[in-house]
Amino acid sequence: MSAPILKIENLQAKVADEDLQILRGVDLELNAGEIHAIMGPNGSGKSTLAKVLAGHPGYEVTGGTATFEGEDILEAEPDERSQAGIFLAFQYPVDIPGVSIANFLRTALQAHAGDEELDLFEFQDLLMEKMDLLDMDPSFAERPVNDGFSGGEKKRNEILQMACLQPKLALMDETDSGLDIDALQIVANGVNKLREDNPEMTVLLITHYQRLLNYIEPDFVHVIVQGRIVESGGPELALRLEDEGYATWQSEVTEEVG
Amino acid sequence: MSASTETTIALNEGVTEALSREAATARSAGEPEWMRERRVHAFDVYARTPMPTRRLEEWRYTDLGEKLDLASLSLGTRSEVADDPSAWPAGVRATMEEDWDAAAHVVLIDGTVVHVDLDEALAGKGVVVTSLRDAVNDEETWEDAKQYLATQAVKPERGKFAALNCALYLDGVYVYVPRGVHVDLPVRVTRWISTSAAAHFDRALILAGETSKVTYIDEVLSDDLDTHTFASNAIEVIAKDGASVQFVQMQRLGRNVFAHSQQRTLAHRDATANTLNVALGATTSRVDLNAQMLGPGSSSEMLGLYFGDGDQHFDHNTSQDHVSPHAFSDLLYKGALDGDAKAVFRGIIRVHPKAQQSDAYQTNRNLLLSETASADTLPNLEIAADDVKCSHGATVGQLDEESLFYLMSRGIPQEKAERLVVMGFLGEILLKVSLGGVIEKITREIERKLAHV
Numbered sequence: 001m002s003a004p005i006l007k008i009e010n011l012q013a014k015v016a017d018e019d020l021q022i023l024r025g026v027d028l029e030l031n032a033g034e035i036h037a038i039m040g041p042n043g044s045g046k047s048t049l050a051k052v053l054a055g056h057p058g059y060e061v062t063g064g065t066a067t068f069e070g071e072d073i074l075e076a077e078p079d080e081r082s083q084a085g086i087f088l089a090f091q092y093p094v095d096i097p098g099v100s101i102a103n104f105l106r107t108a109l110q111a112h113a114g115d116e117e118l119d120l121f122e123f124q125d126l127l128m129e130k131m132d133l134l135d136m137d138p139s140f141a142e143r144p145v146n147d148g149f150s151g152g153e154k155k156r157n158e159i160l161q162m163a164c165l166q167p168k169l170a171l172m173d174e175t176d177s178g179l180d181i182d183a184l185q186i187v188a189n190g191v192n193k194l195r196e197d198n199p200e201m202t203v204l205l206i207t208h209y210q211r212l213l214n215y216i217e218p219d220f221v222h223v224i225v226q227g228r229i230v231e232s233g234g235p236e237l238a239l240r241l242e243d244e245g246y247a248t249w250q251s252e253v254t255e256e257v258g
Numbered sequence: 259m260s261a262s263t264e265t266t267i268a269l270n271e272g273v274t275e276a277l278s279r280e281a282a283t284a285r286s287a288g289e290p291e292w293m294r295e296r297r298v299h300a301f302d303v304y305a306r307t308p309m310p311t312r313r314l315e316e317w318r319y320t321d322l323g324e325k326l327d328l329a330s331l332s333l334g335t336r337s338e339v340a341d342d343p344s345a346w347p348a349g350v351r352a353t354m355e356e357d358w359d360a361a362a363h364v365v366l367i368d369g370t371v372v373h374v375d376l377d378e379a380l381a382g383k384g385v386v387v388t389s390l391r392d393a394v395n396d397e398e399t400w401e402d403a404k405q406y407l408a409t410q411a412v413k414p415e416r417g418k419f420a421a422l423n424c425a426l427y428l429d430g431v432y433v434y435v436p437r438g439v440h441v442d443l444p445v446r447v448t449r450w451i452s453t454s455a456a457a458h459f460d461r462a463l464i465l466a467g468e469t470s471k472v473t474y475i476d477e478v479l480s481d482d483l484d485t486h487t488f489a490s491n492a493i494e495v496i497a498k499d500g501a502s503v504q505f506v507q508m509q510r511l512g513r514n515v516f517a518h519s520q521q522r523t524l525a526h527r528d529a530t531a532n533t534l535n536v537a538l539g540a541t542t543s544r545v546d547l548n549a550q551m552l553g554p555g556s557s558s559e560m561l562g563l564y565f566g567d568g569d570q571h572f573d574h575n576t577s578q579d580h581v582s583p584h585a586f587s588d589l590l591y592k593g594a595l596d597g598d599a600k601a602v603f604r605g606i607i608r609v610h611p612k613a614q615q616s617d618a619y620q621t622n623r624n625l626l627l628s629e630t631a632s633a634d635t636l637p638n639l640e641i642a643a644d645d646v647k648c649s650h651g652a653t654v655g656q657l658d659e660e661s662l663f664y665l666m667s668r669g670i671p672q673e674k675a676e677r678l679v680v681m682g683f684l685g686e687i688l689l690k691v692s693l694g695g696v697i698e699k700i701t702r703e704i705e706r707k708l709a710h711v
Contacts, residue, residue: 082669094664098682108668
């Protein structure tokens with residue numbers, strides 16, 4: 001068996017400027033092409049895990065390791081991680097007034113291309129192809145990034161960026177939050193289409209609710225509570241969570257701590 | 259004659275202390291009597307007007323006592339540079355290389371006009387582009403200059419510095435466009451400052467006849483100077499009935515310069531007087547801009563853009579006077595500030611009692627790129643009519659960690675990410691200006707400043 005694409009061992013992290021520990025030793029292995037879902041209650045550290053893996057400056061790693069394709073990524077800048085093939089779909093995408101989606105993506109793809117000059121015609125073709133794949137109107141690309149977007153438009157924009165950047169590992173941070181069921185289906189369909197296009201793409205879904213998993217079926221489900229993965233299993237684990245909630249594990253951990 | 263006369267009034271004790279009626283008179287050597295009287299009158303206004311202090315609302319955020327030391331400066335004297343590009347500073351030649359698309363060029367060095375060229379066909383139609391000195395001194399043409407120079411727009415009574423400029427200006431630019439004539443390409447003016455520790459005064463009078471059209475691009479620049487230097491400038495725009503004037507000022511002066519530009523646009527019936535002020539250089543930059551909507555149907559689009567870094571201080575003081583009904587004005591000033599830079603914006607819309615059906619808008623937006631940059635923004639309305647549409651708004655935003663992380667998480671390195679955000683933010687202004695060379699120069703200068711981050 002080949003080595004995992006992402007290997008996390010005993011990862012610990014805290015809020016950068018505060019004495020607030022969030023991840024307390026996360027262990028996780030993802031093989032190429034797998035879909036993993038991480039579920040947990042509010043404040044369990046599931047979003048923090050995604051942000052730490054992407055290099056968010058608001059968190060400080062206090063222990064453990066994370067390797068992507070065998071390389072330590074924890075010291076790399078966020079742009080270097082992106083260029084290596086990691087993509088974070090934001091829970092709350094940021095607006096950039098005056099910068100069109102096309103310009104933004106062209107700048108990003110140029111950065112990925114390094115010294116090699118990005119062919120603008122090829123870029124245009126790629127953008128149109130991906131927008132077509134995601135059933136998006138071409139005029140969308142001319143709108144300023146997330147500026148005045150609805151919640152659904154912001155999330156679709158995240159999926160479009162993911163489609164264009166073609167990451168090896170997609171970290172999806174509560175992509176389902178704030179979406180109605182129609183928008184959720186559109187976003188989930190987008191992810192599935194990208195997976196059909198590129199079955200090797202590995203996905204880590206961070207979610208609070210089981211409903212997203214009705215549309216994007218995970219290979220593995222992990223439960224995170226108080227900064228640790230407390231149980232892993234197949235898709236049936238998500239269904240169990242839907243019925244039982246997190247109470248079982250929360251009390252276990254509390255007892256352990258107490 | 260002039261050189262020696264003026265050298266005697268190079269004031270070792272400083273411009274303020276040793277200034278006298280005689281100094282203003284000496285400045286007028288060779289000028290007609292009416293101009294001498296005007297300068298002396300300006301001096302009298304200057305003398306009786308107290309130096310503005312921070313107690314005045316308009317100067318509250320720019321401390322002249324700290325930022326301007328007139329007493330340390332000598333009075334700028336006529337430049338002897340020849341009318342020959344090879345004799346001009348490299349910076350002048352470099353910036354003019356992009357200015358070939360022009361109806362006319364004027365080059366000033368230290369306030370002295372050293373070059374003028376004007377398209378012959380336009381000259382044939384009666385268009386005049388010349389040095390202010392020549393316009394004032396030529397009996398054939400001085401009637402208009404006599405009527406408008408410092409009498410209606412930037413007249414001495416506007417304040418201490420308006421009076422000082424009128425009393426002491428060395429030279430400047432005179433543009434006259436006859437009724438009905440359209441000047442399609444811009445008049446491009448390059449003003450270079452090379453002598454430091456001096457106070458330089460120049461001005462421009464732009465007269466657009468009925469239904470005429472003209473664009474005037476004023477670029478003022480210098481190298482970084484070794485000591486404190488003052489560059490004072492006055493811009494008078496008269497747009498007669500139905501005329502359309504676009505005025506653009508690009509301020510790219512070097513460090514140690516205190517740049518002060520006092521501008522006033524008078525728009526008569528159905529006339530348009532649009533302005534764009536770009537402030538990128540100097541240590542302290544102050545722009546006073548007043549747009550007068552004098553006739554019904556007049557309009558003024560007022561755009562501003564600034565980018566500060568280091569210890570730069572920008573102060574924009576604007577006012578929109580709706581004197582007549584059915585007029586329109588729209589102001590949008592946007593600036594980004596890095597390092598310890600500071601921006602002040604103070605704007606007021608004044609709708610006079612008879613100006614019903616006025617449309618007047620005013621927006622100032624600031625983007626802070628560092629923890630130590632700051633912006634004070636004070637938009638204001640003063641409305642004496644009851645049937646008007648007016649709005650004002652101001653924001654000071656921060657390029658925060660989250661925005662930067664978002665861009666970087668897409669693979670964009672930090673420096674490029676900052677550039678993208680800043681250019682996106684300022685692009686709203688640039689998109690409204692379609693002038694060859696202008697956008698490129700501004701973009702390049704901003705990118706150069708960002709690269710130092």
